[in-house]
Amino acid sequence: EVQLVGSGGGLVKPGGSLRLSCATSGLSFSKTWMSWVRQAPGKGPEWVGRIASKTSGEITEYAAPVKGRFTISRDDSKNTLYLQLNSLKTDDTAVYSCTTAEYWGQGTLVTVSS
Amino acid sequence: DVVMTQSPLSLPVTLGQPASISCRSSQGLVHTDGNIYLSWFQQRPGQSPRRLIYKVSNRDSGVPDRFSGSGSGTDFTLKISRVEAEDVGVYYCMQGSHWHTFGGGTKVEIE
Numbered sequence: 001e002v003q004l005v006g007s008g009g010g011l012v013k014p015g016g017s018l019r020l021s022c023a024t025s026g027l028s029f030s031k032t033w034m035s036w037v038r039q040a041p042g043k044g045p046e047w048v049g050r051i052a053s054k055t056s057g058e059i060t061e062y063a064a065p066v067k068g069r070f071t072i073s074r075d076d077s078k079n080t081l082y083l084q085l086n087s088l089k090t091d092d093t094a095v096y097s098c099t100t101a102e103y104w105g106q107g108t109l110v111t112v113s114s
Numbered sequence: 115d116v117v118m119t120q121s122p123l124s125l126p127v128t129l130g131q132p133a134s135i136s137c138r139s140s141q142g143l144v145h146t147d148g149n150i151y152l153s154w155f156q157q158r159p160g161q162s163p164r165r166l167i168y169k170v171s172n173r174d175s176g177v178p179d180r181f182s183g184s185g186s187g188t189d190f191t192l193k194i195s196r197v198e199a200e201d202v203g204v205y206y207c208m209q210g211s212h213w214h215t216f217g218g219g220t221k222v223e224i225e
Contacts, residue, residue: 035214037163044206045155045163047214063213097162101153101210102174104162 002026002103009096009108016088016112022081022098022105030054030076035101036083038094038110048083048096065091088112116140116209120217126225133194135220137207142188144211151210154183154192157219158203167192199224 008020022034035050049062051072060072071084081098088110095107117140127133135154143150152170155163165174167183170190180195194201202224207217 044204044219045157045208045216047216061213099162101168102165104164107162 004098004100004103004105006096006098006105006108009110011111011113012088013114014088014090014112018085018088018110020083020085020096020108020110022083024079024081024098027100027103029074029079032100034072034074034081035099036070036072036081036096037099037104038092038096039107040091040094043094046094051081085110116143116212116215118207118209118215118217120205120207120220122220123218124221124223126223127194127197128225129199130196133197133201133222135192135205135207135222137185137190137192137217139188139190139209141212143209149211150186152183152185152190153208153210154181155206155208155216156201156203157206163206194222197222197224 003025005023012018031053033052036048037045038048039045048066049072051074052059069087073082090112093112095109097107098105119138121136143152145151150170154167155165157163166177166181171183182193184191204219204221206219209215
């Protein structure tokens with residue numbers, strides 16, 4: 001069974017930082033392109049970014065609203081995906097989920113508020 | 115950016131009756147590799163999205179065959195042949211051919 005378990009969310013002040021993790025099991029993580037998607041309260045999903053597999057160069061791509069502030073990385077030895085969030089804004093408040101598109105984590109809530 | 119427009123916003127349905135959701139893209143969705151990356155997701159209250167359909171018409175594993183996807187060019191459709199109570203939720207189309215963008219969602223509820 002494939003499982004994606006997100007963690008690391010919380011309350012942070014504007015301008016602050018946070019690091020989210022997504023621990024996976026049951027899939028060939030090292031061969032899998034992984035993404036982060038967020039969903040603000042009462043809104044639809046928004047793709048945040050993705051990272052290619054190591055064999056595809058671990059290339060990262062980001063949505064315009066987060067480019068230069070967020071960084072996606074992976075540790076294939078731990079089957080874990082990361083999302084570093086810097087210079088956070090109130091508009092970044094959302095549930096952040098890791099996904100392969102086919103499989104989704106349960107999401108972790110990030111609240112940016114003073 | 116590619117804009118995905120869904121209709122209707124809300125879809126009241128009768129149990130056992132068919133339902134159809136439309137999704138229109140602002141430009142064609144043929145990827146440079148020749149595929150059309152158009153997916154449909156179901157999101158039940160309090161849950162993460164669940165992918166139902168990928169590449170226009172391919173059902174994901176475990177998805178009931180009452181769900182079907184079709185379309186081409188810029189117009190795509192998700193159909194539920196006979197709505198069941200567990201189908202209540204919000205449905206999103208998403209294109210992955212030119213970055214990734216979601217439609218605004220269609221809320222399916224039982225009349």
